Amino acid sequence: MTDVNAHLHTPYSFSAFRNVAQALDMAAAEGVKVVGINDFYSTDGYSDWKEGCGRRGLYPLFGIEFISLNAEDQAAGLRVNDPNNPGRTYISGKGLACPVVLAGEEARQLAAVKAESNAQVERMCAKLNAHLAAVGEDFTLDFAKIEAELTRGSIRERHLATALRLAVERETGISAAQHYERIFGQPAKADVNDAAVIENEIRSRLLKAGGAAFVPEDPKAFLPMTTVQRIIEAAGGIPTYPFLADDAKGNFTDFEGDLQKAADTLRKRGFRSVEFITTRNTTAVLESYAGYLEDEGFIVSFGSEHNTPAMEPIKLRTRDAAGLSDKLKAINYRGACAIAAHQAGLDSVAAGDELIQKSIGL
16 A cells, blocks of 8 residues: 655744755655655745656655634634644645646735734844843844744744744853753753654743743734635635644544534535644554544645654554554545546546556556
8 A cells, every 4th residue: 555644844934854855855765655745834845846746756746834713613622633722723725736826815814914913023032132131141043044944934933942942052151951941940850862752841841821931912913714715726726624633632622522423513614624633642543543534524734743853754643553554554545546637637536556566667
């Protein structure tokens, strides 16, 4: 069965990868033949992705990700796929057109929400610099330099964490551990020499709610769910609902706990595609949820995200297994075929399968 990873972030938003080439080299080395780019608020990486896949014999899928708001769910206090914020809903688009076709009002809306997201991080950078001065550090972070050197246009709070780690590493006089103790107000819990874990601690201690540099997101950063769906469709894509499913304690959000009700609601809201980030879930739950939703007529796809500093395999696995079961691989591949067919203007999973197999030389 052809291996697929249909949801990968790149440096065009934030990613564990240095560049697109590294992501695709890893995919090729691990035998993952179908790969989907899926950056926040950005289609800027599509040409790099398409060209890189072509040179490596991989089949490219083109996606995007948004954070939307459903006012009805928010008013009801319903947690959807953000476990901490009722009504806030992550939405992906799958199978967008490449070259990009978005124009007019939808293009303006996408540009505006991306700009607001960047502006929110700039405000966080200012607060972080004020905190650094208050605790006696003699360095600051240059937002323009971060944008130029660490990003490809979309700036996430994780970029601030990376920039702060790099700044601490450049400092002399006292140890990194002493810098972090000063900045956090207590010793770091993480190994200060482990880039991924110390960046996560920076983010959780300073940039999240309660942290010295936290800035609440402006409502302008969240488009209504229906607007996001319209943007995705205007870009040629399929609006896709990302399921969280079971967390590490076996809990589900209010929206997802009753799977039949969730499926019915998603259909009513115009969704016919869903996805899972497989390392979040146990094999048993993922087989149950993904199998049920496929039987209900949804396109089902899986991915890994790679939108943290931690580098993990591209070949998919579940929370409790080193890989996907045969059942899950088959579901994922059928979903990829449906997305590939949509991208190419074809009308069946079988046509998508033929297209993929021909493109990867099988």
